[in-house]
Amino acid sequence: xxxxTQSPSSLSASVGDRVTITCRASQSISSxxxxxxxxxxxxxxxLIYAASSLQSGVPSRFSGSGxxxxxxxxxxxxxxxxxxxxxxxxxxxxxxxxxxxxxxxIK
Amino acid sequence: xxxxxxxxxxLVKPSETLSLTCIVSGGSVSSGNYYWSWIRQPPGKxxxxxxxxxxxxxxxxxxxxxSRVTISVDTSMNQFSLKLNPVTAADTAVYxxxxxxxxxxxxxxxxxxDVWGKGTTVTVSS
Numbered sequence: 001x002x003x004x005t006q007s008p009s010s011l012s013a014s015v016g017d018r019v020t021i022t023c024r025a026s027q028s029i030s031s032x033x034x035x036x037x038x039x040x041x042x043x044x045x046x047l048i049y050a051a052s053s054l055q056s057g058v059p060s061r062f063s064g065s066g067x068x069x070x071x072x073x074x075x076x077x078x079x080x081x082x083x084x085x086x087x088x089x090x091x092x093x094x095x096x097x098x099x100x101x102x103x104x105x106i107k
Numbered sequence: 108x109x110x111x112x113x114x115x116x117x118l119v120k121p122s123e124t125l126s127l128t129c130i131v132s133g134g135s136v137s138s139g140n141y142y143w144s145w146i147r148q149p150p151g152k153x154x155x156x157x158x159x160x161x162x163x164x165x166x167x168x169x170x171x172x173x174s175r176v177t178i179s180v181d182t183s184m185n186q187f188s189l190k191l192n193p194v195t196a197a198d199t200a201v202y203x204x205x206x207x208x209x210x211x212x213x214x215x216x217x218x219x220x221d222v223w224g225k226g227t228t229v230t231v232s233s
Contacts, residue, residue, distance in 0.1 A: 032217055043203055043226050044154065050211075087153065089156075094167050095170060095171070097156065
């Protein structure tokens with residue numbers, strides 16, 4: 001199985017901050033990397049697919065980059081509704097695997 | 108717009124069978140473009156992919172669960188289902204169904220889960 005490691009596991013930030021979350025794969029996954037946002041009690045929501053493509057309806061302050069083994073999710077200017085958990089997921093091979101998550105909290 | 112809705116018992120006894128159904132509305136499970144997947148999330152923990160099915164019935168399971176999992180599709184009812192047997196307390200989780208969509212060209216596709224159900228909580232307890 002491909003292991004996905006996110007850092008940090010938790011992060012405190014303020015509204016308006018620029019935030020970056022990283023995700024590392026245990027082997028090269030090309031650009032087969034997706035990012036999801038999950039709020040408490042809700043299902044995950046797709047933000048970014050294929051490493052850098054913005055899902056329809058997702059604000060442009062979210063962006064993704066990377067290929068191979070190292071990826072980043074950047075939120076350019078945090079909004080109050082962005083405080084949530086974020087997960088990366090590889091779809092290069094099955095079983096699909098997720099990172100352990102990054103919890104973004106209000107400072 | 109496609110919507111997914113999970114249904115099934117919220118309480119299952121240890122050693123018995125967990126059975127869930129995902130009803131697809133606003134689209135067809137028979138569309139050849141998509142796979143239909145199950146994912147779960149134990150309380151306070153991360154996400155685990157269980158497996159997916161194609162409308163033809165072809166399946167792909169997580170090896171960690173493969174001996175206990177069956178995913179099936181009913182195109183006439185526009186739904187797909189999950190069975191997990193036998194269950195233990197470790198199978199207590201929120202179970203989500205999701206659509207796996209492709210994007211790409213030239214025979215290379217990227218896959219992502221773009222539509223999710225709201226999730227259903229299953230507790231395994233006697």
